Amino acid sequence: MATNKKGGISKPALILGGLTLVLLVLVIIFFTGGGGEKVKRFVDSNVPKTAETAGAKALTKTVTLFFIADDDLLHKETREITAGPTEADEAERALTELIRGSEEGLISPLPPGTKVRQVFIARDGLATVDFSRDIADSFSYGSTSELAAVYSVVNTLVFNFKPVKKVVLLVEGAERETLGGHVDLSRAFFPDYSLVAR
């Protein structure tokens, strides 16, 4: 009886104590466990990247741009651009440099003032480049200058960026028939190196 009584009294206390302990453990796991994971993810992905970028190492990438020379052909000129983070970002910078012009006295086939609004590279190798309206509206193209404008862009992208196989040009986010009445923009372009000097 005494043991029974004693057990009767101690049983709720035991259960209560046990529950408190379990709750305590759960609370500790909840905070430390969750917090630990968060810290771990942060360390894994973000911290090293920032450290690398700040490390001033492998920051630039050399790209080949295509400009027009006296012989009326496209000529290669190399240029350092800021690297990464994505190839689309690099492609955007390469095209901006193409518009900015040559440092060796060649001529850019793209009208000055043209802006690269966006470059998107799809998994199937199709790069879509969206230019500001200046590319079409600020210049009166002939067949030769229009072909040079289109293929300087297409060649620059396919030559420098491995995933890019073909290129579509947009103007102000929309499809356009031609830049100046000649070259059909409705289909994707493959590079044409016949317009490039050997």
Add this chain to the structure above:
Amino acid sequence: MQIFRIKRPALIAAVLAIAAVGLAFPGPVAAAPAQDQALRTVVIDPGHGGLESGAKGKFGNLEKDITLAVSLKLKALIEKDMGFEVVLTRDRDVDVSIENRSAIANNRKAGLFISIHANGSVQRKAGGSETFFLSLNATDEETRRLAYLENNSSALQSRIDPSSDSDLMMILWDMAQNAYIKQSSRLAELVQAELDAMLGTRNRGIKQAPFKILTGVACPAILVEAAFISNPDEEQKLASDAFQTKVAEAIFRGLALFLKRGE
């Protein structure tokens, strides 16, 4: 291009169905294909026009004015010496969309299509004359469909009803020129040889390019780039009546040779 991929079996089935209908009812419905009948109509396309002036010269000459002047001279030559009907895609300074230009050629059942331009480059010294025909800048998928079209080109016109506006018809018309590439290259060669002989400008040869004006034309088609308006010397030549006449005569001779040799 994704649309093509999805609809390809349906597309081919539809083409075959249309072909079958055409064969089963060979009445006035099935127009005879251009190359199997005597050439009756030549369509000349003076490049640009209206608000779209094309390339501009240092002295203020506009490509659209020169192309029209040369086209009118060529029209007169052909009508006088060959007796073909000549249709111009524009006969004055107006805007005509590229689609409408090829539609004019196809609706009039053109046997030959000649687009006339003057060239422009950002490099002022660039000069010379060249003749283009359409390039096949096609994916593998498209190449297979083109091979199909090429093998069946003699019946192309009978299978495509120009009055139809369904997506299928639009796609087929959009590629109409692909069935005539070989003849177009031959025509380009002959016209370029005459330009070289008569104009005294640098011979830039025959070239292929994805020009919008050529893609939808269902007959042999070329685009002539006579000299550079962006080159001050050549601009002054292009503006002269004598040089414009020479350009027209050179193209006319090339055409005559093409027809004489039975394409």
